[in-house]
Amino acid sequence: MRLQTASSIRGEGLGTLLSLAASLTWLVAAAVIAWSLAALLTDPAVLSPVLMATSFFALAALRAALSAMSDRCLAEAADARIDVLRQEIATVEAQSTQPSALGGPGALAALAGEKLEALRPYLMRYRPARMRSAVMPLVILGIAVWHSWAVALVLLLAGPLIPVFMALVGWAAKSASERQMVEIGQLSDLLVDRLAALSDLRLIGAGPQMVDGFARASEDLRERTMSVLRIAFLSSTVLELFSALGVAMVAIWVGFSLLGELSWGAWGTELSPAAGIYLLLLAPEFFQPLRDLAAAWHDRAAAEAVQDEIAGWRAEDRPVRVGQGGGVAALTPQPVLRLSGVVHRGIAYPELSIVPGETVALTGPSGCGKSTLLRLLAGLEQPDQGAVLLDGQPLDDSNAAAWRASLGWMPQAPHFLNRSLRYNIAFGAPLEPGLLDAAQLAQVLKALPKGDLSLLGERGAGLSGGEARRVTLARAMQGAPGLIIADEPTADLDAATAKAITDGLMRFAQTGGTLIIATHDPALAGRMDRQIALGKSEDLSCGI
Numbered sequence: 001m002r003l004q005t006a007s008s009i010r011g012e013g014l015g016t017l018l019s020l021a022a023s024l025t026w027l028v029a030a031a032v033i034a035w036s037l038a039a040l041l042t043d044p045a046v047l048s049p050v051l052m053a054t055s056f057f058a059l060a061a062l063r064a065a066l067s068a069m070s071d072r073c074l075a076e077a078a079d080a081r082i083d084v085l086r087q088e089i090a091t092v093e094a095q096s097t098q099p100s101a102l103g104g105p106g107a108l109a110a111l112a113g114e115k116l117e118a119l120r121p122y123l124m125r126y127r128p129a130r131m132r133s134a135v136m137p138l139v140i141l142g143i144a145v146w147h148s149w150a151v152a153l154v155l156l157l158a159g160p161l162i163p164v165f166m167a168l169v170g171w172a173a174k175s176a177s178e179r180q181m182v183e184i185g186q187l188s189d190l191l192v193d194r195l196a197a198l199s200d201l202r203l204i205g206a207g208p209q210m211v212d213g214f215a216r217a218s219e220d221l222r223e224r225t226m227s228v229l230r231i232a233f234l235s236s237t238v239l240e241l242f243s244a245l246g247v248a249m250v251a252i253w254v255g256f257s258l259l260g261e262l263s264w265g266a267w268g269t270e271l272s273p274a275a276g277i278y279l280l281l282l283a284p285e286f287f288q289p290l291r292d293l294a295a296a297w298h299d300r301a302a303a304e305a306v307q308d309e310i311a312g313w314r315a316e317d318r319p320v321r322v323g324q325g326g327g328v329a330a331l332t333p334q335p336v337l338r339l340s341g342v343v344h345r346g347i348a349y350p351e352l353s354i355v356p357g358e359t360v361a362l363t364g365p366s367g368c369g370k371s372t373l374l375r376l377l378a379g380l381e382q383p384d385q386g387a388v389l390l391d392g393q394p395l396d397d398s399n400a401a402a403w404r405a406s407l408g409w410m411p412q413a414p415h416f417l418n419r420s421l422r423y424n425i426a427f428g429a430p431l432e433p434g435l436l437d438a439a440q441l442a443q444v445l446k447a448l449p450k451g452d453l454s455l456l457g458e459r460g461a462g463l464s465g466g467e468a469r470r471v472t473l474a475r476a477m478q479g480a481p482g483l484i485i486a487d488e489p490t491a492d493l494d495a496a497t498a499k500a501i502t503d504g505l506m507r508f509a510q511t512g513g514t515l516i517i518a519t520h521d522p523a524l525a526g527r528m529d530r531q532i533a534l535g536k537s538e539d540l541s542c543g544i
């Protein structure tokens, strides 16, 4: 997978080796046990119980320590990988100007949260299990061949059945996991959509249909999840059966050989008790890595489904916002803003120039491209042709962040965070002095029981439309920008509230600020220095 960090690669490698080392210690521990038990049976005088117990417990402690260290390295490496992917999703989505084909915010949240977590068991278990399966069975087979061709034959026949069956099951598990992942994304999207429209749905009495819709979607997800689990349980049962049969056959051969009932299978010699017990102890360990790999195979199927989804998401060719996010000093002094040969989404915009301190209204019929022009001017989108120029320099990656830091943005549909009103204005920074008065918010706050600490929902719950608009005006003025770009700041407001917003904007302009406003409101447009009327003509170009 792309975007591995050096430390996560090191952690995975080290964790995998430690896990192999932990398994290898069993070969020595089993030899100590076998030799001690055999001595007990044949010549107890040579047995030193203290030495035997000490060696056994030291080896057990070593094995436990190696396993714990391995788990820790692998867990840290998995955390690092998942964090990097989560950051990638957050960064790319923050930079994209178009929604992902994967789905809405719910689907993306499910990908960044729940689905990425499906990678964790794979990252922690699959590679170590694969490494153990490549080494341990071969080493144990070598030991078995040395002592008994019969035991080696049993292991050789039973062992490969596990990977073969595992591969067959893997196909079914992967497609079941893919269907489950799609279902998780769709259910998350449905949840986000319905929650956003909850009050409207209640008003039109669509509650029962909504509940039915959820019930259907969760039932689908339940079925998908059950089919994944069914495959997992069935396959692990079959695999357990193979390994149990293998171990049982070794045990039968060893038991009858030690009893003297079988005289074949040990290269013509008699099987010694130590060798017999050793083989008996090693047989389960021959199958254990293969069983671990079979379990991790399911993790792999789920992880591959997530990886495919991430690969599809990465392959999307979406336009990105120019420049990185905040943390950059604002442009000073304010530049002259110019449009040069701009054509975007089939709309040709007029050549225009706006100097600092000017107040400009963009007017024109609905759909003519006013909001789009504001987004181009703010550097939130890049024009298909032509350029937005700041003092003659094209607005691009080199200056977009600083440009956006020097302007305030009042969107047509305000969005809030589920935090306090104060936080929604300044995002944790101290409020500019006089800001609440300038945005005509002081009176509004007096009427709220908790004032500026009142909690807002994502859609501005607890505020009227006009009050919400004043909050976005305050947000746009916070940080003393040189320019405010406002999209329909007085739309849907009564005359008195519209005037209050207009007065707030004009007060900003009187302090020398530049205003660029898209509006259908003649009263607001009339108070601007200049009006630029955009209008659709036959060839879809706009003109002044």
Ligand SMILES: Nc1ncnc2c1ncn2[C@@H]1O[C@H](COP(=O)(O)OP(=O)(O)OP(=O)(O)O)[C@@H](O)[C@H]1O
Binding pocket: 345, 364, 365, 366, 367, 368, 369, 370, 371, 372, 373, 518
């Ligand atoms: N993200 C987008 N992707 C594709 N087309 C878009 C997008 N946003 C707007 N458009 C299209 O661009 C054109 C201009 O839209 P825009 O919102 O800029 O118009 P407007 O003049 O602001 O309209 P209104 O006065 O109704 O707000 C419209 O035809 C619209 O469908």
